[in-house]
Amino acid sequence: MPDLTPLWLTLRVASCATLITFIFAVAFAWLTARFTFWGRDFLDAILTLPLVMPPTVLGYYLIVVWGRNGWLGAWLHAHLGISLMFTWQGAVLAATVVAFPLLFKSARAAFEGVSTEYEQAARILGDTELRVFCRITLPLAARGLLAGTMLAFARAMGDFGATLMVAGNIEGKTQTASMAVFDAVQAGNYTLANTLVIIMSVVCVTILVMTNKLASRGRAGR
Numbered sequence: 320m321p322d323l324t325p326l327w328l329t330l331r332v333a334s335c336a337t338l339i340t341f342i343f344a345v346a347f348a349w350l351t352a353r354f355t356f357w358g359r360d361f362l363d364a365i366l367t368l369p370l371v372m373p374p375t376v377l378g379y380y381l382i383v384v385w386g387r388n389g390w391l392g393a394w395l396h397a398h399l400g401i402s403l404m405f406t407w408q409g410a411v412l413a414a415t416v417v418a419f420p421l422l423f424k425s426a427r428a429a430f431e432g433v434s435t436e437y438e439q440a441a442r443i444l445g446d447t448e449l450r451v452f453c454r455i456t457l458p459l460a461a462r463g464l465l466a467g468t469m470l471a472f473a474r475a476m477g478d479f480g481a482t483l484m485v486a487g488n489i490e491g492k493t494q495t496a497s498m499a500v501f502d503a504v505q506a507g508n509y510t511l512a513n514t515l516v517i518i519m520s521v522v523c524v525t526i527l528v529m530t531n532k533l534a535s536r537g538r539a540g541r
Contacts, residue, residue: 323514325495325496325515326499326515326519328407328494328495329495329496332407332410332414332482333414333472336414336471336475337422337468337475339411340415340418341422341464343419344419344467345422347362348422348423348424348430351427352431353435366419366420367420367424368420369416369417370420373480374481375480377417377480378413378482378484381416381485403485404485404486404487407486407493410485410495413482414478414482415475416481417478418474418475421470422470422471425470426464429460429464430460430463432463433455433459438456441455462534465533466530469526469530473523476496476519476522476523477519478497479495479498482495483498490502500515
């Protein structure tokens with residue numbers, strides 16, 4: 320029986336990364352979709368940058384910021400004794416950054432697709448901004464948010480370059496499924512490689528099919 324420890328670690332990392340991504344991506348997507356301010360396009364470009372940046376370059380930036388001698392990493396290590404490098408939490412950080420743009424762009428498109436007339440009507444009736452967001456904006460944008468969340472989860476599962484730079488490839492500790500496949504092929508262990516590849520392929524295809532169905536239902540409901 321192949322050792323599926325890397326797969327369970329991958330699911331753990333991807334789940335944590337998707338949760339963190341959802342919180343920040345939804346917040347920034349709502350901000351950029353609903354408000355016009357100086358530098359909005361630049362902010363959008365920065366938040367989308369991980370989508371097109373080479374993974375190793377992205378990983379290097381993460382080391383510069385979060386490494387033990389990095390801008391924020393040095394402070395964390397000196398004051399809190401926390402180091403994200405070569406830990407599964409570091410893998411979560413890398414997966415969060417690479418998955419963020421997919422959810423951010425989907426969420427922004429979903430929010431821009433919600434008519435502001437419904438929100439304004441709720442405000443006239445006395446709802447606070449929080450109630451407007453929770454009762455009007457969020458439900459109407461739910462399909463787009465769900466689709467973006469699933470894509471972000473799939474992206475977090477499959478990251479290799481940035482995760483390798485930040486978390487390393489430590490067996491049983493930071494070795495995710497993508498790295499395990501690479502090592503298995505290098506070692507000629509095709510049983511493990513085939514098992515992990517098939518499982519991850521099935522998960523990713525399932526996510527894409529579900530995302531397409533959500534998109535088609537959203538178009539049909541307009």
